[in-house]
Structure formats: structure tokens, C-alpha cells
Amino acid sequence: MNRVVITGMGVAAPNAVGLEAFEKAIREGESGIRFFKELEELNFSCQIGGKPEVPAEMLEKYFTPLQLRGLNSSGIIYGVIAGMDAWKDAALEPSPEGEVLYDSGIIFGTGILGVDKFREAIHLIDAGKTRRLGSTSVIQTMASGISAYLGGILGCGNQVTTNSSACTTGTEAVLMAYERIKAGKAKRMLAGSCGDHGPYVWGGFDAMRILPGKYNLDPQIASRPMSASATGFVPGSGAGALVLEDYDLAIERGAKIYAEVLGGEMNSGGQRAGGSMTAANSEAVQRCITAALQNSGIAARDVDLINGHLTATTRDSVEIKNWVEALEREGDDFPYINSLKGMTGHCLSASGSIECVASVLQLKNNFIFGNINCEDLHPDIQSLISDKKVPRSTIQSNGEMEILAKASFGFGDVNAVVVFKRI
Template sequence: MAVRVVVTGMGVCAPNGIGLVAFGHALQSGMSGINFQPELKELNFSCQIAGKPNVDAYNLNDYFTNVQLKGLNASGVVYGVMAGKDAWQDAGLSANTETPDWDSGIVFGTGILGVDKFREAIYKVDQGNVRRLGSTSVIQTMASGISAYLGGMLGCGNQVTTNSSACTTGTEAILMGYERIKSKKAKRMLVGSCSDSGPYVWGGFDAMRILPRNYNDSPAKASRPMSATACGFVPGSGAGALVLESSESARARGAKIYGELLGGSINSGGQRNGGTMIAPNSEAVVRCIRTAIKESGITPSQIDVINGHLTATTKDPLEIKNWSIALGRSGKDFPYVNSFKGLFGHCLAAAGSIECVGSLLQFKLGQVFGNLNCEDLHPEIKKVVDASRIPQKSLDIAPQIIAKASFGFGDVNACAIFKSYNK
């Protein structure tokens, strides 16, 4: 019998809401989490706004021991642990304190981890104070530090690893965990991704001049996916986490189920035929979407909602065109489309996982969430999709199947298909 994979727990640490309740409310109501960052102004950034989770309002002792907090200077680790432990608890699971849980594993990705800690270490080494680095500098700066933290905190004894594929990282991690359960190598997988915050992460993008420079006085209006006046993505940070589980295991323990992951696809455009380090190969994007649909055992006509990558750059119209080609749908026949980046910016390696949590909340809340800042829909998009399919405010329409895609630097793609759960 084929293994069905369901989502039994979720956690999120996002710029516009930490925890499922706050995050869901923000998505429903269109509440922005993008704010002016004085530090960026002091450092002469052109774009002085960003999406950054407000973890200062939380007691980190609820997530870390005093020993773990000593010398902790890696925002991605903080975001990832908060989201991951919340997801585990939300799934009704507890940390295994005696022996490893051989049936539970972790795939938790990141783009860069502990960049502030790494900077701190560089200064100490250059000053000849290598002995003052502390015992946690390595684990805070190695990419797999986030999965190592979570693996030890939860006692997971199955595969515990980290992936990294730029903006595709989060969605890729989810599909990697899915494959592990489908192949019967694990019963449960905590999957997700995180991204550090701060100038040392965002500076390169500011230097590339692909961030909006004219909204420093009006941050909430800056991130404009699918808009005619979009002028670059707003950098963000945070973490999203999901507990994937075989439906047999979930039913056996009476777990609640947010939705079913039907399948997905991961590929690359090879940086050929229009694909580059920073731009997608359209043929590869179309292939990724079509393969995800085929692997999920559905037809394109069954997709109710697309949660796109849609970063508020000049590539948004091309993404919509690629979706139309892949699905063979256009106009009023097109699925509803939303991009959460209008609300909290582009959270880089954390984007896919945070947005997957948001996508699944649409099942739970029985709504299609609206889009912020695209009241002036791009004319090239209007040629493909009827404006009614890109709602400005949340709609009381309960979706049944949602397609979520992420496309990243390096011409890499991932698409996951989620379904409202039916026994």
C-alpha cells in the first residue's frame, strides 16, 4: 500500500507574526511585517527596510537552556529553533529524553547561518584572541548547526541533515522529508528552513540594486508582487517548520492533520536557454510544475490556488506566464494566485517553508488569503490572468488543492502540491 504523507504540526517565526495564531491573523487581515531598520540607514544602505521577526517579545528560555543561550549570536538558529520546537509541540509530540527516536528525523535548511557569529569570530582571531571564541562558535556558524540544535533538543534518531538551495531551500527541504517518509525510511520528519537577518546577509542584494530604494518612509508599501510599480524585493528573515508524518502513524496516535502533501518536483534549468545564476530557465520551471502535478496524481484543472514565488521583481510576469503554460489555464479559468512576500518580504532561504505554512493555513481557516500592494496589477500579468483571480483581500473560499513553488538563485526550482485532507 502506498504511503500517504500528511502535515501534523506547524511552527513559524515570521516578520509579521510568530506562532500560527498571530501569523494566520496577519495573513487574513493583510498586516505587514516590513519595517524601517535604523541600522541599515547608519550603514548607508539604499534600501533601509526589511522584514525581521520580533523575537525580543519572547522568552528564549522557553526554547533554549541557559547553557545554550550563553554566547548565542545567530539569529537563524533562534528563528529555526522557535519554529521547529513549536511545530513539534503542535504535532502533539515531545522530546525523547531517554533514547533516540529512531523513526523521527529532520531536514532543516538554511542559506547562510550565524553570519554575525562568524563576523565576531573573525575579529577575535584577527586580534589574536582565538581562545576567546567560545565553545559554540563552530555549531553556530556551520550550515548544519540548525538541524544539529533541533536534533539534540528533540532526540531524533533518523536522518538529521541540512539542505541549501538559495530561495528554493524551504520547499526543497519539505520534499526531501516527504521522500524519506514515502520510501518508508522514516515515520516522521521535521522539515523547514531558516534565514539569518541583518546587514551582512542583506548587503549583497543592496549592492546588486535589486531592493526597493524609494520606500524607506513607507515600508508597508514597498513589497509589491505582481504590481506594475514593483521595483525589487524587500529582504526578510525568519523560519518555518512542518511535521510531516505517514497518515498511518498520524491516525494511530490521533493527531490533527492540516493537509496532505500529494507530491512535488525539484529540478534545475542548468543555467541554459535563458536561465542564469539569477534568472530562471522557463522550460525548467514549466517542467517542474508539470512533473509535480503528475507525481501528485492530479490534473491541472484541480488546482484551486497557486502560492507563487513572485518576489516583486521584473520576473513576476514571466512566472505567471510559465504557470499558465504549465497548467494550460488562463483568464478567469486560472487558479487564484497569492504571494505572501507583499506582507513580509522575501525571507530568502526561509521563504519556502514560511510560505508553505501560510499556504496550509488556508485549509485550516477556509480562506484564500489576499495580496498586498498589487492593486495596480502589472499589464503583462493582466494579459494572462483575469484580475479577479488575484484577490486584494482574503476570500471566504475553502481551497482543496494548493500548488506552492519556489525558484532560487542558481536556476533551481521546487514545486509542492498540498491537498485538504480526506480520510
């Protein structure tokens, strides 16, 4: 079976767009969560969120004038930026006209795509103005629009598809791409995920009362993973992308290698035994962690750092307990653990891929970013693991960190854990 490595990455996150800026932001604990007047005017309880800042001049670097005409899908915008940046970062070029990259494919997921375009289309259709929809309304509103967009730009001829598994989507895409290369069905895969922003995506969560409503005047301290004062997750959006490649091919072409993908696991708790549409079945989570380690050929003691799902809800302490039981490690023996969501909010379907990028950057560049807004570690977590394993500011690891486990747990009781190794 083939070894699989990561040779390129790209990101459009609420706290930074572009790999270099993103690494700087996570090292410095920079928050991308802001107040949105529009949400206040719509009477949202939670009037804050995370949204990548993409100025018009940046759009012109990724889209032609024809593509920009009528473009109204934030998810596609973020996904194309992250995907093309990852491809370029891997020292790859789109295939020339008339040529197809049959050994290269794309698995790029999303949860919901083109909501604003849908709204625009509904108004035009109801007004009897269907012909004003334009030629891009279909590709902007179909779930696989992002993979179709990237597939056409890059000229990929292997599997080109879109997956969708709620908050697990991005991590699942990485594992699906890994499995395709591992099995010898592709030499290279662009994996990632994206998500739209705005009231029509975030409104349902506000209605469920699972978003914080008391930090509208202090948005940057609102997302509080593992904190005793956490009151819900802050919604976010964006995209992350990683180029996965056959190890021998990467070595042959002299590619830069960020890390190796050792393996992972995906499963579901069946919404049974404590699992539900919104809560994970703990046994399934522990099974997913254990199987991910087994599939990666490592022991629980080998894990140096966990990048958790950890959304700043009451489930954070349950997630920590599941890690403690699956690894059979607690107190000072527990690995370091962090959550990106204090800085970005919960980017929903984009979260897994953005967090995979953050995870790999830590391995490659020997640091552990801090958990911001976690001064008051939840007492249920304090009873399980040592406080020092939850760093509040960036730690330089000096090459001592070799193995990172990244987890995502999504609506519908679905789970994914991927294991990365420093190389």
C-alpha cells in the same frame, strides 16, 4: 507507498511569531516590513527589511541559560522556535534522556548561517583572543548547525541534515522529507528552513541593485508582488517548520491533520536557454510544474490555488506566464494566486518554509489571503489572467478549495513545486 500528512507547524515570520498570530496577520494583510536605522547608517540604498520580533522573555522559553550564553545566530534562534513549536503543535515530546527517536528525522535548511557570529569570531581571532570564542561558535556557524541543534533538543535518530538551495531551500526540505516517509525510510520528519537577518546577509543584494530604494519612508508598501509599480524585493528573514508524518501512524495516534502532501518536483534549468544565476529557465519551470502535478496524481484543472514565488521583480509576469502555459489555463479559468512576500518581504532561504506554512493554513482553515500592495496589477499579468484571480483581501473559501500548488524558484536556476491537498 505511504501517504504523507502534515500534523504540526511552527513559524517565526517578520509579521508574526507563532502559528495563531501568523494566521491572524496573513488574514488581515499585516506587513512585517520596517525601517532599520542601522542600514541607513551603513549607506544602504534599501534601508528596510523583514525581521521577526523575538523578545528576551520568548528566548527563555526555547533555550537554556547555557545555550543562550554567546548565542548570536538569528537563523538558529528562528529555526529552533519554529521547529520546537511545530513539534509541540503535532502533540509530540522530545525523547527522554537515554532514548532516541529512530523513526523520526529532521531536514532543516538554510542559505547562510551565523554571519554575525562569524564576524565576532573574526575580530577575536585577529586580536589573538581565540580562546574567547566560546564552545558554541562552531555549531552557530556551520551550515548544519540548525539541524544539529534541533536534533539534540528533540532526540531524533533518523536522518538529520541541512539542505541549501537558495530561495528554494524550504520547499525542497518539505519534498525531501516527504520522499523519505513515502519510501518507508522514516515515520516522521521535521522539515523547514531558516535564514539570518541583517546587513551582512542583505548587503550583497543591495549592491546588486535589486532591492527597492524609494520606500524607506513607507516600508509597509515597499514589497509589491505582481504590481506595475514594483521596484525589487524587500529582504527578510525568519523560519518555518512542518512535521510530516506517515498517514497511518497519524491516524493511529489520533493526531490533528492539517493537509496531505500529494507530491511535487525539483529540477534546475541548468542556467541555459534564458536561465541564469538570477533568472529561471522558463522551460525548466514549466517542466517542474507539470511533473509536480503528474507525481501528485492530479490534473492541471484540479489546482484551486497557487502560492507563487513572486518576489516583486520584473520576473513576476514571467512566472505567471509559465503557470499559464504549464497548466493551459488563463483568464477566468486560471486558479487563484497569491504571494506572501507583500507582507514578509523575501525571506530568502526561509521563504519556502514560511510560505508552505501559510499555504497549509489556507487549506485547513478555508481562506485565501489577499495580495497587499497590488492595487495596480502589472499589465503583462492582466493580459494573461483575470484580475479577480488575484485577490487583494482575504476570501473565505467555504471548503471549496481542495488543492494548492506552492512554488519556489531560487538563485542558481533551481525550482521546486509541492502540492498540498485539503483533508
